[in-house]
Amino acid sequence: MQVFKFGGASVKDAAAFRNVSFIVQKHSVSGQLLIVVSAIGKTTNALETIFGLAHQQQNYSSDFFALKTYHFSVTQELFPEKGNPVYEALEHLFVELEEKLQNLVPDKFDQQYDQVISFGELLASTLLHHFLKAENLPAMWLDCRKYIQTDSTWREGKVDWTWTEKLIQRDLPEMLKNQIIVTQGFIGGTSDGQTTTLGREGSDYSAAIFAYCLKAQSMTIWKDVAGLLNADPKIFSNTVRYPQISYQETIEMAYYGASVIHPKTIKPLADRQIPLFVKSFLDPESEGTRIGNCPHEKLAPAFILKQNQCLISFGVKDFSFISEQNLSTIFHVLSELRIKINLMQNSAISFSICTDYHGARMEKLMETLRDQFVIQYNISLQLFTIKNYDSESIRNLTSGKEILLEQRTRNTYQFACRA
Ligand code: ASP
Ligand code: MG
Numbered sequence: 001m002q003v004f005k006f007g008g009a010s011v012k013d014a015a016a017f018r019n020v021s022f023i024v025q026k027h028s029v030s031g032q033l034l035i036v037v038s039a040i041g042k043t044t045n046a047l048e049t050i051f052g053l054a055h056q057q058q059n060y061s062s063d064f065f066a067l068k069t070y071h072f073s074v075t076q077e078l079f080p081e082k083g084n085p086v087y088e089a090l091e092h093l094f095v096e097l098e099e100k101l102q103n104l105v106p107d108k109f110d111q112q113y114d115q116v117i118s119f120g121e122l123l124a125s126t127l128l129h130h131f132l133k134a135e136n137l138p139a140m141w142l143d144c145r146k147y148i149q150t151d152s153t154w155r156e157g158k159v160d161w162t163w164t165e166k167l168i169q170r171d172l173p174e175m176l177k178n179q180i181i182v183t184q185g186f187i188g189g190t191s192d193g194q195t196t197t198l199g200r201e202g203s204d205y206s207a208a209i210f211a212y213c214l215k216a217q218s219m220t221i222w223k224d225v226a227g228l229l230n231a232d233p234k235i236f237s238n239t240v241r242y243p244q245i246s247y248q249e250t251i252e253m254a255y256y257g258a259s260v261i262h263p264k265t266i267k268p269l270a271d272r273q274i275p276l277f278v279k280s281f282l283d284p285e286s287e288g289t290r291i292g293n294c295p296h297e298k299l300a301p302a303f304i305l306k307q308n309q310c311l312i313s314f315g316v317k318d319f320s321f322i323s324e325q326n327l328s329t330i331f332h333v334l335s336e337l338r339i340k341i342n343l344m345q346n347s348a349i350s351f352s353i354c355t356d357y358h359g360a361r362m363e364k365l366m367e368t369l370r371d372q373f374v375i376q377y378n379i380s381l382q383l384f385t386i387k388n389y390d391s392e393s394i395r396n397l398t399s400g401k402e403i404l405l406e407q408r409t410r411n412t413y414q415f416a417c418r419a
Contacts, residue, residue, distance in 0.1 A: 001032035001176055003219040005185060005207035010222050010281045011124055012041035014077035020128065021135045023222065023284050024180065028137060032176040034214065036144075036185045036207040037128050039120025040074065043067065044186075044200070051116045054101040055109065064101070068094055071123055078131050086130035093123055110154035111194070114187075118145075118195045121184035121203070129182040140179040145189030147172075148209055150196045156338070157188045157196030159209060168213040176214075183210070204262040208276075212268035219274060221261065222281040227289035228253075228260055231303035240300050244290045249299065249387070250276075256385040256412075257306040257342070266291070302387040303397065306342060309381040310357040311404055311416050312365070315350040315374040322351050326373075333368050337361045342383055343414050345407060352405060354383050354416045378404060382419045389413040 004027070006020055027033060039047070046067050053060035071090060079086055097119045104112050125141060132139035149164045150157030175181060185203020188196045198205055204221055211219040228250065229239040247270040254263040260278065269276050270293075279288035314330055316322055330351060334341065339361055343354040357379055366375055381404065386393050394413055406415035 003211040003216045005036045005221045008038045009224045034181040038185045038203040040124045043120040047117045114197045118187040125184045142181045142183040144183040148188035150188040156199045165213040204265040208265045208268045220277040228278045230300045256304045258304045301393040304385040306383040308357045309383045310379045312377040313350045313352040386413045
């Protein structure tokens with residue numbers, strides 16, 4: 001059996017849905033298939049805006065209306081026949097979503113975020129399920145919240161693997177015998193029936209969870225690029241595709257911020273030696289990339305950019321050195337606030353970290369540590385990483401940039417600079 005993941009771009013309009021159906025049709029004849037789908041187009045961003053407005057008790061109705069119109073215009077193109085049950089199913093979801101938005105309470109921001117933002121995937125999977133059925137494919141809709149079990153770490157649910165695998169193994173092999181399962185990416189559920197999300201762009205991870213639990217033959221991520229490239233073609237020119245690459249290399253690239261695959265995706269696949277294919281939905285017959293257990297020669301340097309970075313330096317207040325005790329204090333607060341370090345370095349009297357910028361969390365960090373350290377910071381920075389660098393790639397990338405922090409290991413070169 002195989003797991004396919006279709007991201008937002010692959011279902012952004014009616015033509016894209018038809019293309020997905022074409023790909024599914026082609027593959028479903030050769031074996032069992034489970035499909036994980038993300039919210040269509042930029043729905044998740046739109047939902048975040050709506051949720052933000054609703055949370056501040058501002059008027060969200062025009063954004064809500066736009067989102068609804070978007071979904072129904074795709075639907076109308078796909079289902080000219082008005083009586084199709086998809087209309088009622090979507091209408092029902094929008095009513096439920098609006099109810100949630102109208103009943104927000106001031107605290108519990110993260111918890112309510114999950115209850116609201118998850119609707120993107122519920123809508124997309126409903127739409128895809130009905131469309132595949134209309135195309136005479138034996139599709140069924142699966143509520144993944146009943147299978148992917150997480151704790152209640154809102155916005156980043158931690159998967160209960162034992163329980164999740166048990167539930168999936170209990171039901172899905174039987175369902176897959178004669179049906180194509182269509183389910184949601186990005187979301188999960190707690191044991192008391194609340195919806196959680198797995199972190200932005202988490203649908204890849206969802207697909208890997210299903211692949212792992214079903215011991216799938218392979219997993220495929222269908223993207224708008226030709227495979228796993230050495231850089232994002234929207235940012236860098238002259239990109240090259242890796243025809244095959246190891247789990248290890250991929251996991252590191254994802255860790256440094258290559259947005260092509262969610263960082264948590266690789267581990268479950270590597271644990272069960274399930275190959276991951278990254279293929280273009282625009283050119284489904286082309287080779288793409290195979291990620292697996294493969295040895296390879298020196299790879300082309302990979303370039304990764306993380307935007308909106310914050311560089312924070314913690315200095316000691318007397319003239320003592322930065323001690324393990326100081327570091328332990330800083331790490332403890334970072335972990336409490338769920339601030340992730342992208343790069344760190346220490347000198348005799350200060351310790352510096354580069355992290356993604358989150359206004360509220362930064363303020364809390366300053367507030368907590370201000371008494372013990374002299375804190376300096378810069379925001380709106382860029383963090384570049386070159387994996388498998390050579391001197392030419394470093395020269396080209398750093399040229400003309402004002403570097404605030406840099407670090408070089410045997411394989412990786414990183415620097416933070418002004419944007
Ligand atoms: N729709 C979600 C997001 O945009 C999950 C995903 O696309 O993987 O973050
Ligand atoms: Mg998405």
